[in-house]
Amino acid sequence: MRQLNRSLDPASMARDPYRVMVVDDSAVIRGFLTRWLNMEDDIQVVASANNGVAALRECEKFQPEIIILDIEMPEMDGMTALPKLIAMDPDLQVIMASTLTRRNADVSLRALSIGAADYIAKPESTRVNDEKDAFQHGLTEKVRVLGAARRGRKETVDKPVLRPTSVQPSNLQGLAKLTGAKAPIVLRATGPVLAPQIIAIGSSTGGPQALFQLFEQLKGKTNLPIVITQHMPATFTALLAEHLNKIYDKEVVEAKDGEKIVDGRAYVAPGDWHMTIQREGIDTVIRLNQEPPENFCRPSVDPMLRSLLSVYNNRVLTVILTGMGHDGLSGCQKLAEANAIVIGQDEETSVVWGMPGAVANAGVCNSVVPLLRISATIEGYLLGRPA
Incomplete structure (x- = not known):
């Protein structure tokens, strides 16, 4: 599988909203998810797709950082699309989304074992209620945390890391600043x-x-x-x-x-x-x-x-x-x-x-x-x- 062209400037990416793609066979669900996510200043839905085949095409075109991926879809379902999407971009953060049934929970756990980063259970209703509000809050927080984790790993991949130590010399913090490394972890x-x-x-x-x-x-x-x-x-x-x-x-x-x-x-x-x-x-x-x-x-x-x-x-x-x-x-x-x-x-x-x-x-x-x-x-x- 051809990998994506990573030509985006890391410094500008850190300032830009997190780039999200929504993949779901329901136009209604895609619409709700897109509207909810786009309400956040630091999140932007850059693409959507109604099945796995379209998701692969749109992923290559729009290069999202996070994908919200439905499980049950026609033509190509989420479990089939998942490894193909990750092959295109190994740093991709995929959140599996499904209705909360035993079967879908089992599929979501298997998805985690083959590369998905997280999962979320869709609300039974998209009307204004506690369940919908909790889902919306949970989804936006997952997007932010996974997006930040992805960018953090990409930014520090070439930087040295000061390893955990049980002794903390007085100059360790200064050394971290000088080398660009993260400050050391002090063990108890x-x-x-x-x-x-x-x-x-x-x-x-x-x-x-x-x-x-x-x-x-x-x-x-x-x-x-x-x-x-x-x-x-x-x-x-x-x-x-x-x-x-x-x-x-x-x-x-x-x-x-x-x-x-x-x-x-x-x-x-x-x-x-x-x-x-x-x-x-x-x-x-x-x-x-x-x-x-x-x-x-x-x-x-x-x-x-x-x-x-x-x-x-x-x-x-x-x-x-x-x-x-x-x-x-x-x-x-x-x-x-x-x-x-x-x-x-x-x-x-x-x-x-x-x-x-x-x-x-x-x-x-x-x-x-x-x-x-x-x-x-x-x-x-x-x-x-x-x-």
Whole structure:
């Protein structure tokens, strides 16, 4: 597949609105999405298409940075078009859009595994209501975050990066300015800690892809219980647990209220419910609630981490994977104060370095490592040999 001509000036691109293409077989949906996105000063819909064949043609012509791609379309559907679009432009950010059915959720998860950056569930109605407003807000934020991530990677690809260090010489900030590198991440020294009794994982944009890889590599490395909060709608979280259950060598389930935490099992927070953990007699159980969203999310990572601190104190090993926003930062700060272990995914391997970047830049991480090194890093801490 012929790749696109990248002749656009990077400096001018940084000032220009994010270039979006909308692909959907419904003219009504295309119209709504185009109007909603064009209402934003920093977003411009440069093209639209009604199927995958037209999308390939329009992509080559208009060179969008982000594509909103429907799943079910005539002539060429979204899943068929996706790898062809990415072959044309490997930096392309694709958001899969579909009605929230079990089948479409399953297709969206498979799309993430072959290159899509994110997904969004279409509202059942385009009339003015809370669902439509939430969809519009969520879509524009995803476009902004993915557009910024794309441009950020392109701008820094040739710049040196000062690697994470546990020592911060006084001239590091000046060196970063002098060389054009990013400022270094200062790691928190790992003091004497008791062996972790539970692993907690928080993730958002890019999280499913990261979780698939992490759980593949975690096989045989631990029998600890694992609790996972991934920002997802309800239908998606059930399927995410099923997908992970096929990958991992131990059981992965969507969490249920009152369920006991046991070794050798992983629990995914269900969509639209905060997952917390509490002690009840001699048992440790999961409690679900629909208290207000935190960090605009439900489920949210922070309530999970706070509850783990109250039950396990510092015997928690937390991993913050790729995701937009800063959910998990507050909980990680409290865990770090108790001398619990915090691992962050590095920027280079994150789809969006929002959540892991927040904890890394706050100085609460013991390690900041590429995705493919996280399982080995976890194993090192569990064996008392920090990486």
